[in-house]
Amino acid sequence: MRHVASLPALPRYSGVLFAGLALAITAFAPSPLHADPSPLCGKAGAREWASIRQDLVGPWQIEHQAGFFRLGPIVQGFPSDDDSDVLSIAEFDDQLALTHPDMHEPMVLRLSDEGPWSLDTSAPYEPVPVLTPDDVALVVDCDQMDLPRLVGRTSYALDGIRMDMTYRMMVADPSTIFGVMEITGTGNGVTITASRTIWMRAVSQ
Numbered sequence: 001m002r003h004v005a006s007l008p009a010l011p012r013y014s015g016v017l018f019a020g021l022a023l024a025i026t027a028f029a030p031s032p033l034h035a036d037p038s039p040l041c042g043k044a045g046a047r048e049w050a051s052i053r054q055d056l057v058g059p060w061q062i063e064h065q066a067g068f069f070r071l072g073p074i075v076q077g078f079p080s081d082d083d084s085d086v087l088s089i090a091e092f093d094d095q096l097a098l099t100h101p102d103m104h105e106p107m108v109l110r111l112s113d114e115g116p117w118s119l120d121t122s123a124p125y126e127p128v129p130v131l132t133p134d135d136v137a138l139v140v141d142c143d144q145m146d147l148p149r150l151v152g153r154t155s156y157a158l159d160g161i162r163m164d165m166t167y168r169m170m171v172a173d174p175s176t177i178f179g180v181m182e183i184t185g186t187g188n189g190v191t192i193t194a195s196r197t198i199w200m201r202a203v204s205q
Helices: 021-027 046-056 133-139
Strands: 058-071 074-078 085-092 095-099 107-111 149-158 161-173 176-187 190-202
Touching: 046 085, 095 149, 107 161, 133 161, 133 176, 161 190
Parallel strands: none
Antiparallel strands: 058 074, 058 085, 058 190, 085 095, 095 107, 107 149, 149 161, 161 176, 176 190
């Protein structure tokens, strides 16, 4: 099993959302207004997933975009992280998982059965505008519900507080994944929430 990107501490993984549609368009050239739909469009079901999941196995570069965190009544945005990391997606027992030497256990990825994903664009993202799942779907010329969407969940302890982490990942094309990472926890009666968007790009081997 290959290794996936690490899931570091809260400050790095605690913010939300994306830094601009221009970046998305450069990531998904050519423009969706002149491009065919993503080759994965219409392959959101379990039957199709069984035939394409192997294509996602391998190392992925992850880029952490701008986000925000809430600590009780305090809400603060923060910028994207200039440093990228490398995760791996591995397959075992007919399932995909994110793994990394620093992780206590792999994060199993399952096909999402949730409705359309959206983002609260009223939060103090830095910078703005925020790129939403529907924006990415527009870029690849495919409704988000027709693209493979994965959900992974794990938890870790931060200063004695249990933090629950959720990755929602939309496979835009075989080499590009857009995701939203959310972290929640409660300590001393104070609710902690953090969220940010991510890009993942397949690493050539």
